[in-house]
Amino acid sequence: MKVQECVLSEDVIAADSAEAALWHAIVVPEAIKERLRNQTLLSLLVRPDLPFAMTALHGLCTLYGPPGTGKTTLARGLPAQVAGYVPGGEVRRIEINPHGLMSAEHGQSQRRVSELLGEYVPGLAADGMPTVVILDEVESMAVARSAASLAANPADVHRATDAVLTALDLNAIEHPHLFFVATSNFTTALDEAFLSRSDAAILIPLPEIEALREILASTLLALADKYPALEELAHSSAMTFIAEAAHGLDGRRTRKVVFEALAQRLNTVLDPGCLTREDLTTAVRNAVAENGRLEVSDAAH
Numbered sequence: 469m470k471v472q473e474c475v476l477s478e479d480v481i482a483a484d485s486a487e488a489a490l491w492h493a494i495v496v497p498e499a500i501k502e503r504l505r506n507q508t509l510l511s512l513l514v515r516p517d518l519p520f521a522m523t524a525l526h527g528l529c530t531l532y533g534p535p536g537t538g539k540t541t542l543a544r545g546l547p548a549q550v551a552g553y554v555p556g557g558e559v560r561r562i563e564i565n566p567h568g569l570m571s572a573e574h575g576q577s578q579r580r581v582s583e584l585l586g587e588y589v590p591g592l593a594a595d596g597m598p599t600v601v602i603l604d605e606v607e608s609m610a611v612a613r614s615a616a617s618l619a620a621n622p623a624d625v626h627r628a629t630d631a632v633l634t635a636l637d638l639n640a641i642e643h644p645h646l647f648f649v650a651t652s653n654f655t656t657a658l659d660e661a662f663l664s665r666s667d668a669a670i671l672i673p674l675p676e677i678e679a680l681r682e683i684l685a686s687t688l689l690a691l692a693d694k695y696p697a698l699e700e701l702a703h704s705s706a707m708t709f710i711a712e713a714a715h716g717l718d719g720r721r722t723r724k725v726v727f728e729a730l731a732q733r734l735n736t737v738l739d740p741g742c743l744t745r746e747d748l749t750t751a752v753r754n755a756v757a758e759n760g761r762l763e764v765s766d767a768a769h
């Protein structure tokens with residue numbers, strides 16, 4: 469696998485781009501979005517004019533938390549949120565999937581990480597345009613060395629982690645127009661040296677009851693464009709009760725549960741407008757029960 473293949477996409481994004489919808493689709497406390505936006509902007513605006521030794525900023529933010537809480541989506545939506553404030557009004561977004569980097573071949577991982585982060589990515593952003601680089605599910609690249617000691621090929625993982633850290637250090641000094649956003653579904657296995665280089669490590673939590681209500685309602689309202697009868701359910705007081713029943717579900721599952729509710733009866737498949745609060749409650753209860761079973765079986769392993 470070539471390092472180019474780890475770059476999923478490369479786009480130039482303006483403030484008024486349709487990409488802004490990604491950010492708004494994620495329901496998290498406003499303070500979380502503000503912190504991510506401000507940290508990114510501060511880094512893109514201030515770092516280019518100051519020596520690294522004075523700021524000690526690496527231009528790296530880590531979003532961590534349970535799967536399905538909106539980390540990747542927030543990272544993807546971020547460029548449209550900051551584009552309006554940077555000179556030129558545009559921000560480049562480069563998305564990287566590091567999974568392919570951990571080559572089975574001994575000694576290859578380190579070389580690939582250095583090539584990707586140290587050469588290829590800076591090359592894509594050589595015009596100096598403010599650039600957000602997304603390192604999605606970075607744990608595959610920056611696993612804790614302690615955990616790695618149990619792995620089959622620990623020396624290689626160590627070297628690859630070192631290569632990530634070295635590349636981040638070099639980029640911090642040489643390419644202050646790059647801002648890295650790493651996402652991780654857990655932190656216990658993230659390398660401490662990696663976390664300490666993060667200018668901000670932001671926890672994206674499971675949704676609270678009010679957020680669950682908003683996620684369910686917005687999913688119903690999106691369907692209501694085509695099936696207007698769903699608007700009433702979306703605004704009904706039953707939604708609070710249903711959201712309470714959904715406690716423990718992540719954001720992704722909460723959106724999907726609306727479709728699971730529709731799939732329960734042929735009637736609602738053929739006419740989604742006739743979905744009832746009982747349909748939705750049943751689907752939510754089933755999803756929560758399944759969630760509980762998964763947790764029990766995880767704990768048993």
Ligand SMILES: Nc1ncnc2c1ncn2[C@@H]1O[C@H](COP(=O)(O)OP(=O)(O)O)[C@@H](O)[C@H]1O
Binds near residue numbers: 494495721
């Ligand atoms: N907090 C949330 N609010 C609303 N929708 C969410 C939320 N979290 C996840 N979703 C839904 O799940 C999808 C996948 O989320 P994603 O960003 O991939 O999560 P993660 O990267 O944390 O696993 C999103 O596109 C969105 O539809």
Ligand SMILES: [Mg+2]
Binds near residue numbers: 536605
């Ligand atoms: Mg993700």
